[in-house]
Amino acid sequence: MTAERRAPKLRIEGLTKRFARGGEPPLVVLDGLDFAIRNLEFVAIVGPSGCGKSTLLRIIDGLEAADAGAVYIDSAPVCGPGAGRAMVFQSFDLFPWRTALDNIAFGLEMLPMPAAERLRISRHYLELVGLHGFERSYPHQLSGGMQQRVGIARALATRPDVLLMDEPFGALDVQTRDLLQDEMLRIFEAEAKTIVFVTHSIEEAIYLADRIIVLSARPARIGMDIRVPFPRPRRENIKGHPDFVAIRWQIWNKLKGGDAGADDQPR
Template structure:
């Protein structure tokens, strides 16, 4: 496999008025392979979201660099789709128009936009709501729409910052399975930020555990469970063992 995203000794500090600079990330080096699904988990303040924002080009590192396909990230790019916990849908646009939006900006013809949008709307199970406005959708449906919109512009990378964090437990599990189904078909490179240890293990081929103060890489746990992941797998001794390993790494941090 080839490296898709590479964090190379990334450091990020933030200036706080009247206080010493806060170090959000210190010396983060991590390679994410093409087509890999990794999750990033860790305590509050460990730099999970900061790392993703740097990969997205939404903020720049204080030192070090992130590359995509060997090219330094200098800002946002169409090869990187970003999905946040907040749905960020346009409330005045229907589901279909929300999904078409990026395609319209990219100059795709109307008929092509509709065909692509409908494909991904169907893939996330929203075909019956294509003409609905966001206010008519549940939280889980809004997030499905956001995922369809991200996929529609054909990014090679999906950067997801706690996208299911605000959802109820049942909806969250359903969207985890749906995301893995889409990933298995499309095989995009996914960097998925979460605070939920079970979610981290269930989704990923590798779990990246971060430690805080300063934010840094603490441990990488390989998840040697086959895809597709199933409900039975969640209840297996193998899953429980991996979950416990990640839990201990997250909640029993070592001194810096």
């Protein structure tokens, strides 16, 4: 393993975020959060609703400023949105007046490149996410799962090193969600990316990630940091593996606020 691969890709140091609340004391969402993510690591973040997961991703993306602390990518502080990072949102956030292909091309329009090159890259990612034949469809003509495929292709098209995903499958039905999870595994195999993936599904986190960070209730602190022991490529049958079940139980119990030992596991 080279030194470059060992160096953290992303470092969160003393990250603090407060929101003003009129006359009330400010709402402390993040309070001195510290962690690091390796290059090409797939990290899932789970935590109670409202604990600050989206805020954390927005700060990593540079969409929001921290009150204290910093985010470093390749040792350089993040000061605003920039190349090298891309976000996928739960709400897809596609432009309704643009076709699937033109939505994917959107992020590339800010970059200096000939139109033919932009088209070539956009088509490549449209096909990578399985949307061949839907180039000219508008978002309202696509199912939720297809719209999120466009959202993923749009993020990938800018060829970010760091992909930030905020509950990307949270608005989809269970079957579509399962399909997109497998798609995500395939994409992670094909594209070398560092991924930070927020989800409220413990199963999804274990199935997809190399490591899971469990955040506490607000202000978010690291409650658990678990390595997922399954090799890649992942197979669906790991969901029945005793280690999968044990990790799911451990996380669920942590989120519930309990502190069960291994002996407390349901059999």
